Amino acid sequence: MKSLYVEGDSFFHRLPPRPKLILLLVASLALFLTRSPLLLGLAAGAAALLYSSLGIGWRQSRIRLRPILLTIAIVALATLVLNSMEEGIAVLLRLTTLMLLAAAVSATVPIGDFINEVTLAARPLERLGLVKASDIGLSVGLVIRFVPEVDSRFQQLRQAHQARGLKVRATTMIVPLIIQTLKSADEIAAAIDARGIRGQRQARNSEDSR
Structure with a gap:
């Protein structure tokens, strides 16, 4: 069976599992407390930098994240159509940030x-x-x-x-x-x-x- 874990020597790899899981929990709660595109955009950028620091590579990252990105795009588009552009952008940035953080945690924490x-x-x-x-x-x-x-x-x-x-x-x-x-x-x-x-x-x- 394949695994989401990826061997590496980045700072996030060396960080103990508990702080990473706490970071994911706190970020998940904080992202739903704001609708500001600026704050959500900064959070998405920070999450993208964190994920890129893992050294997974573009091709492997595309394979791992493509299905989730497609789902996020569909949800954001539906929100935009049913609500407003601001809400659609907020959903897109919020879910993208969560996806990148969750992907970073799952890639650096062994399943055990x-x-x-x-x-x-x-x-x-x-x-x-x-x-x-x-x-x-x-x-x-x-x-x-x-x-x-x-x-x-x-x-x-x-x-x-x-x-x-x-x-x-x-x-x-x-x-x-x-x-x-x-x-x-x-x-x-x-x-x-x-x-x-x-x-x-x-x-x-x-x-x-x-």
Whole structure:
């Protein structure tokens, strides 16, 4: 399976995972407190500089960000049509900034560290009896892990269609993509249960809390 994590030696790579996740959380909240195009534009520029400092490269960045950029463009265009140009620009800048920050975090935080931090953050909720922290961390980690895998399967289906001379359409792609993704999810869930990973994490968390 592919991974969103990219090896590197940039400043953001060397920063511990927790400050990066806190930065993403604070930025996500702050961006929705303003509608100023100037402030949002400055934030988008800063996020672009941060992402470019990772050394991922233009080609790889285009592959990683293109699907999300297309979605953001559609949402911004719809907002512009239904509301106003100012609101459409604000949505475009806000979502672009969030995308770049999230991409920078996911590219510099290994999935294991991501799971550990989410599990730690969910422990207060576990003490209240609301959730199991280890399951929350594992679930979030698997979602992030599956993002590049789903994109890879989409590209494989598209290439298969083109090789057979078939026109690539969403109606003919979505069903096999969902089936393949659900099948992989079932296989991973079965492997997790067979190895007792969730039980091991829960036992480890219980020992740590004592």
